[in-house]
Amino acid sequence: MNYIRLFVITxxxxxxxxxxxxxxxxxxxxxxxxxxxxxxESDFSRGNVSGIIWDIDIETxxxxxxxxxxxxxxxxxxxxxxxxxxxxxxxxxxxLMKNRNMWFIKPxxxxxxxxxxxxxxxxxxxxxxxxSTNYAGDYTIExxxxxIFQNEPCYIYELKAKNKKVTYDKIRYWVSQDRKIxxxxxxxxxxxxxxxxxxxxxxxxITLNGKDRLFVSKMTIVNTxxxxxxxxxxxxxxxxxxxxxxxxxxxxxxx
Amino acid sequence: MKTRLAFSIIxxxxxxxxxxxxxxxxxxxxFADNVDEQQAFEDTNAQETESVxxxxxxxxxxxxxxxxxxxxxxxxxxxxxxxxxxxxxNRFAQIPDKGIILTLKPDMSLxxxxxxxxxxxxxxxxxxxxxxxxxxxxxxxxxxxxxxxKIRRLLFDNLFASYGCENLQWGPSFLYSPSNPFxxxxxxxxxxxxxxxxxxxxxxxxxxFSWSTSLIYNSDKGxxxxxxxxxxxxxxxxxxxxxxxxxxxLSHKDNKETRLGLFGGTTLNDAVIIYAEANLxxxxxxxxxxxxxxxxxxxxxxxxxxxxxxxxxxITGMGYTFESGxxxxxxxxxxxxxxxxKEASNYRLLKNTAASFYxxxxxxxxxxxxxxxxxxxxxxxxxxxxxxxVQYLNEDILEEIIDGIDLVSRLTYCLDDKSSRLYSSxxxxxxxxxxxxLSGMMNTGGVDASFGTFLYYQVQxxxxxxF
Numbered sequence: 033m034n035y036i037r038l039f040v041i042t043x044x045x046x047x048x049x050x051x052x053x054x055x056x057x058x059x060x061x062x063x064x065x066x067x068x069x070x071x072x073e074s075d076f077s078r079g080n081v082s083g084i085i086w087d088i089d090i091e092t093x094x095x096x097x098x099x100x101x102x103x104x105x106x107x108x109x110x111x112x113x114x115x116x117x118x119x120x121x122x123x124x125x126x127x128l129m130k131n132r133n134m135w136f137i138k139p140x141x142x143x144x145x146x147x148x149x150x151x152x153x154x155x156x157x158x159x160x161x162x163x164s165t166n167y168a169g170d171y172t173i174e175x176x177x178x179x180i181f182q183n184e185p186c187y188i189y190e191l192k193a194k195n196k197k198v199t200y201d202k203i204r205y206w207v208s209q210d211r212k213i214x215x216x217x218x219x220x221x222x223x224x225x226x227x228x229x230x231x232x233x234x235x236x237x238i239t240l241n242g243k244d245r246l247f248v249s250k251m252t253i254v255n256t257x258x259x260x261x262x263x264x265x266x267x268x269x270x271x272x273x274x275x276x277x278x279x280x281x282x283x284x285x286x287x
Numbered sequence: 288m289k290t291r292l293a294f295s296i297i298x299x300x301x302x303x304x305x306x307x308x309x310x311x312x313x314x315x316x317x318f319a320d321n322v323d324e325q326q327a328f329e330d331t332n333a334q335e336t337e338s339v340x341x342x343x344x345x346x347x348x349x350x351x352x353x354x355x356x357x358x359x360x361x362x363x364x365x366x367x368x369x370x371x372x373x374x375x376x377n378r379f380a381q382i383p384d385k386g387i388i389l390t391l392k393p394d395m396s397l398x399x400x401x402x403x404x405x406x407x408x409x410x411x412x413x414x415x416x417x418x419x420x421x422x423x424x425x426x427x428x429x430x431x432x433x434x435x436x437k438i439r440r441l442l443f444d445n446l447f448a449s450y451g452c453e454n455l456q457w458g459p460s461f462l463y464s465p466s467n468p469f470x471x472x473x474x475x476x477x478x479x480x481x482x483x484x485x486x487x488x489x490x491x492x493x494x495x496f497s498w499s500t501s502l503i504y505n506s507d508k509g510x511x512x513x514x515x516x517x518x519x520x521x522x523x524x525x526x527x528x529x530x531x532x533x534x535x536x537l538s539h540k541d542n543k544e545t546r547l548g549l550f551g552g553t554t555l556n557d558a559v560i561i562y563a564e565a566n567l568x569x570x571x572x573x574x575x576x577x578x579x580x581x582x583x584x585x586x587x588x589x590x591x592x593x594x595x596x597x598x599x600x601x602i603t604g605m606g607y608t609f610e611s612g613x614x615x616x617x618x619x620x621x622x623x624x625x626x627x628x629k630e631a632s633n634y635r636l637l638k639n640t641a642a643s644f645y646x647x648x649x650x651x652x653x654x655x656x657x658x659x660x661x662x663x664x665x666x667x668x669x670x671x672x673x674x675x676x677v678q679y680l681n682e683d684i685l686e687e688i689i690d691g692i693d694l695v696s697r698l699t700y701c702l703d704d705k706s707s708r709l710y711s712s713x714x715x716x717x718x719x720x721x722x723x724x725l726s727g728m729m730n731t732g733g734v735d736a737s738f739g740t741f742l743y744y745q746v747q748x749x750x751x752x753x754f
Contacts, residue, residue, distance in 0.1 A: 142454045146552055
């Protein structure tokens with residue numbers, strides 16, 4: 033009987049106590065350097081390069097309805113420009129983001145309209161989700177912990193926004209130790225409530241600094257409150273190149 | 288005949304381009320205007336990441352650089368004309384009370400190396416009905432015109448030169464754009480009708496991601512029908528940072544005023560943006576009522592054109608986005624040139640006197656008509672000085688019942704004479720190609736107030752099909 037009790041306790045602890053068992057690495061200067069370097073590496077695989085142009089197909093599933101948008105997106109640092117490609121009724125619309133300074137341009141309306149970051153123009157995705165990821169630059173590592181995610185050894189990062197300019201205040205981020213890519217992210221409100229999680233797939237490869245590197249192909253965002261609400265962002269036609277500042281200049285964007 | 292010929296040529300050209308070149312499916316190479324192929328600094332070698340900018344031939348460049356957005360719209364309008372002695376029997380203003388416009392809108396652009404060409408031809412069929420002194424009249428018209436076009440070239444390192452017929456718009460305000468010396472409306476005439484452009488030479492130098500300078504010369508009236516057109520030269524300096532933006536516009540109109548325009552704004556947090564837009568000018572070209580010591584009694588005159596006083600126009604605004612995505616916008620406008628109480632009272636007397644002359648059937652009728660004409664185009668964008676605007680954008684207002692219905696409601700209120708304009712528009716996405724729109728506008732305050740001199744209400748319905 034005691035053996036059975038011991039077995040059940042061990043089983044329960046192994047199931048529910050996994051985070052407690054996880055190996056939290058102390059944040060020494062050396063460890064922080066290593067953690068930051070790995071985070072930077074994972075950022076490269078999610079577009080944080082000197083300039084990138086990609087096509088993003090966004091599918092939003094909400095309340096049993098499906099909405100699809102296709103965008104061509106140019107990103108350079110904190111600047112990004114999304115140009116709507118489809119459906120036909122929105123073709124030619126543009127969303128210009130200079131970090132939190134955002135403008136919406138609609139064909140037929142010569143005047144660009146300033147918008148707040150909260151305005152939803154991309155279905156279930158936040159405006160900031162279409163930009164490249166610079167977690168290493170925008171967030172402070174509060175802790176990182178060894179873990180296993182989908183049978184893959186990884187580190188869980190607890191990230192805190194360095195300032196209010198970024199899309200999310202707090203992120204829990206799973207990064208593969210071997211492949212150096214982000215696998216999963218949980219996003220939290222300021223009050224500490226998790227409101228969405230994202231899963232990443234890497235079916236693309238790019239060459240960066242002479243090395244082949246996995247590159248993000250899909251991001252699936254799930255609403256934590258309403259699990260059936262989901263946004264899938266598929267990345268295609270990835271083209272890494274220098275983009276000039278004039279691509280993000282409002283005077284030149286309205287045709 | 289000429290119009291028909293132009294109509295046929297444009298339609299044939301459009302059909303050829305549309306069906307002959309497999310256009311819409313290809314994204315233009317330099318949709319970004321200036322992505323520099325030569326500056327590519329990294330190779331991408333995976334099958335999924337093949338370059339979209341290979342060394343391609345002339346025809347391929349044309350095909351990839353060409354973009355066509357084709358729309359067809361139908362707009363129906365019903366207007367309630369204000370009954371007043373300023374427009375007796377609608378004889379004076381001759382405003383249609385019903386109308387329908389069918390428009391084909393092939394917006395096209397071509398990016399070829401450092402060049403950009405764009406054009407917005409409009410093919411219109413219009414039918415109107417209006418009532419003058421109780422008698423109905425009908426008219427129909429067909430027009431083929433290019434409302435905007437542009438040719439632009441990248442000269443060197445982020446310096447762009449262009450000439451075009453454009454409707455240049457900028458600034459954050461919805462109600463009015465005082466910093467813009469060329470156009471001060473919001474770039475849209477009604478639900479689907481686009482505004483025409485004027486002729487501009489422009490030089491735009493983009494210093495970096497934050498700063499740019501533009502030299503803009505308004506050389507001709509373009510598609511506008513302005514009898515008193517004057518050339519304008521403007522210098523515009525723009526800053527656009529991570530959270531804030533600001534611009535300064537210095538302009539001079541030929542033989543007229545020099546103006547300083549400004550606008551700026553910032554994102555306070557995820558949900559709140561604030562902004563302001565202003566204009567400072569010496570003197571005013573607007574017409575003001577002047578009492579005469581003769582039987583004509585009144586006239587309108589630009590009595591402040593040589594005035595050394597500075598006139599300010601200022602808009603401050605704030606936008607708040609709710610968790611649902613709905614957005615509330617508030618704007619306050621101070622319009623320094625607008626009539627004060629005494630001038631407004633004189634203006635009312637002037638119009639009443641002119642209206643009585645106009646209806647008198649005497650030798651003064653002509654003079655009355657002229658004064659009413661001057662009063663209707665007195666050079667003021669707003670009659671009085673203080674206005675408030677509240678706008679609410681309600682997205683997916685009936686999402687539980689029917690998807691894709693957005694509602695915009697706007698109230699513009701004159702704090703000086705308590706008159707107002709109520710406007711609401713509803714748009715419904717019928718499918719990925721078709722949008723149905725409905726709008727209603729109503730003026731309150733009477734014919735002598737800021738709004739409603741000529742119109743009581745207007746209802747419009749529009750259908751837009753995107754190919």
